[in-house]
Amino acid sequence: MKVSDALERLKDHGYKYTGKREKMIQLFAEEERYIPAKEVLEHMQEDYPGLSFDTIYRNLSLFQELNILEETELDGEKRFRITCKTNSHHHHLICLSCGRTEHFHTCPVSETTIADQFPSFQVQGHKFEVYGTCGPCSANN
Structure with a gap:
């Protein structure tokens, strides 16, 4: 999924566009792997030093609900990745x-x-x- 498609999906469902949300989605779009919430927070704190885990988890949950992110569990920890670009079953x-x-x-x-x-x-x-x-x-x- 492209960043622009993800942001459009947020807008279509009545959610506000924010720089934080775009930066989070951009991180996932640049990676080809599942990322734990802790790594997302560390990446985001460069630009948003007061950002909390609650904000990260709320957005990760929203992105998953809107099918922007996929979730898996590795080593007992939830990890996330951008939804696949392909619509075919895989x-x-x-x-x-x-x-x-x-x-x-x-x-x-x-x-x-x-x-x-x-x-x-x-x-x-x-x-x-x-x-x-x-x-x-x-x-x-």
Whole structure:
């Protein structure tokens, strides 16, 4: 997702444009990895020294609600990344060393299989993540 698209989504849902929100979204747009809230706060404090974790978490929650950010949990900590640019169904490979993500479009989950085994369960979506070490991180070890 582009920064301009994210800001437009905020506006379309009646939320104010602020420099803080743009800077947060810009950080995620520049990264190809999941980022913890603590790192977002550290990055933001360069320009906004009085910024609190509450403000960071409120905005991260809003961005996630508006599908601007995606969330995962690594090492017991929530991390966020900008929503993928692709609209096609896909899943992620996530490097445990650097947090970088890659898409893969093969889906290991068949909704037909789930429906056969659990006929009363109505699937509304799913998420599949594979954790490991990317090529550059593997080469450095």
